[in-house]
Amino acid sequence: MRILRATSLTLGFARRFTTHTRPNLLLTNPERLLALLTNPRMPVQLILAGKANPSDVAGQELIRRWIHFIRQTPARQHVVFLSDYDMLLAEHMVKGVDVWLNSPQRPWEASGYGGMKVLVNGGINLSELNGWWAEAYTSDVGWALDESSDGSDILETDDVDANGLYDILENEVIPEFYNRNEHLVPTTWVGRMRKSMARLTPHFSSNRTVREYTRQVYLSAASAYLARTAGSGAIGVRMADYQAVLAESWPLIKFGNVSVSTQGSSQTFDVQIFLHGLDPSLVKLELYAEGVMGSEPVQIELKPVRQTDRRSGASIYSASISSSRGSTDYTARMLPRFEGMSLPLEEPLILWQR
Numbered sequence: 001m002r003i004l005r006a007t008s009l010t011l012g013f014a015r016r017f018t019t020h021t022r023p024n025l026l027l028t029n030p031e032r033l034l035a036l037l038t039n040p041r042m043p044v045q046l047i048l049a050g051k052a053n054p055s056d057v058a059g060q061e062l063i064r065r066w067i068h069f070i071r072q073t074p075a076r077q078h079v080v081f082l083s084d085y086d087m088l089l090a091e092h093m094v095k096g097v098d099v100w101l102n103s104p105q106r107p108w109e110a111s112g113y114g115g116m117k118v119l120v121n122g123g124i125n126l127s128e129l130n131g132w133w134a135e136a137y138t139s140d141v142g143w144a145l146d147e148s149s150d151g152s153d154i155l156e157t158d159d160v161d162a163n164g165l166y167d168i169l170e171n172e173v174i175p176e177f178y179n180r181n182e183h184l185v186p187t188t189w190v191g192r193m194r195k196s197m198a199r200l201t202p203h204f205s206s207n208r209t210v211r212e213y214t215r216q217v218y219l220s221a222a223s224a225y226l227a228r229t230a231g232s233g234a235i236g237v238r239m240a241d242y243q244a245v246l247a248e249s250w251p252l253i254k255f256g257n258v259s260v261s262t263q264g265s266s267q268t269f270d271v272q273i274f275l276h277g278l279d280p281s282l283v284k285l286e287l288y289a290e291g292v293m294g295s296e297p298v299q300i301e302l303k304p305v306r307q308t309d310r311r312s313g314a315s316i317y318s319a320s321i322s323s324s325r326g327s328t329d330y331t332a333r334m335l336p337r338f339e340g341m342s343l344p345l346e347e348p349l350i351l352w353q354r
């Protein structure tokens with residue numbers, strides 16, 4: 001028996017078989033799927049792969065249902081299930097498929113990077129707008145399963161999504177693949193493939209990821225590590241000393257009076273604080289206000305202006321800001337300050353004005 005033809009449109013689906021990846025979405029309406037696969041003028045074939053976790057009974061059942069579907073003629077000439085999905089098998093698949101299908105249930109997809117692997121091989125993605133595809137998709141580089149939805153995380157029913165998937169395949173993907181010029185080249189398809197490769201591969205690749213992680217995280221972590229281990233861990237010793245000082249003085253530190261005076265469109269906060277002998281350069285005082293309508297919170301550093309009482313150690317810190325927001329929106333707070341320390345990660349102290 002002949003299975004698979006080099007000239008047929010080839011769809012690939014390879015993912016973990018589990019409920020949220022919905023590997024069986026295409027099976028929702030088996031008659032409709034069969035009609036798409038076996039259209040004699042525009043035949044389609046499907047290559048499936050994926051494992052289910054040994055403890056995921058529902059996932060195993062999804063594989064069984066595909067096997068059952070494939071066993072019936074005429075599906076068996078158009079669908080294959082490849083067992084033992086691994087990186088080598090994935091390598092063959094991403095080289096060979098025309099379209100990479102991904103139909104997870106929104107919003108459960110974290111990334112779904114399988115689709116990125118077909119890009120450089122000229123495969124085109126047809127996916128739910130979730131995970132990476134929500135960032136990468138434009139209508140000229142591939143297809144989106146739920147383009148008509150507003151992108152919010154609504155759990156659509158499988159039926160709605162399955163019909164959307166059949167519709168896109170029937171009305172867009174399959175006709176575009178078989179729309180050939182006089183040299184039998186599917187020019188629109190090739191144009192989409194070129195755009196997908198040119199536009200998406202620079203951004204959605206492990207080269208870019210590793211380069212970005214290296215620049216933003218690994219290199220600074222490596223130099224911080226070198227700095228900390230230098231001189232038998234001199235910085236580490238200073239940090240430990242600093243933390244011991246904080247542990248001792250922090251519980252004694254208290255906010256005193258906070259007064260606000262308004263002149264025209266500006267308001268001045270004078271914040272009294274009792275540092276109990278703690279070196280002021282070791283802490284940072286600021287005014288904090290929640291962001292408005294989803295904007296970032298406001299943090300304004302307070303500067304020391306004078307020491308009011310040498311004996312008690314009460315100091316005045318001050319900041320002048322616009323009076324566009326009421327003074328009660330702001331709360332003074334004190335945080336540790338130590339060059340080279342990851343804060344608040346390494347020292348999560350914070351003291352709020354009462």
Ligand SMILES: *Cc1c(COP(=O)(O)O)cnc(C)c1O
Pocket residue numbers: 014015016085086087090091111112113114115117
């Ligand atoms: C790429 C790949 C995955 C991950 O693909 P997703 O689309 O993120 O699920 C899993 N297993 C193998 C063997 C792969 O090659």
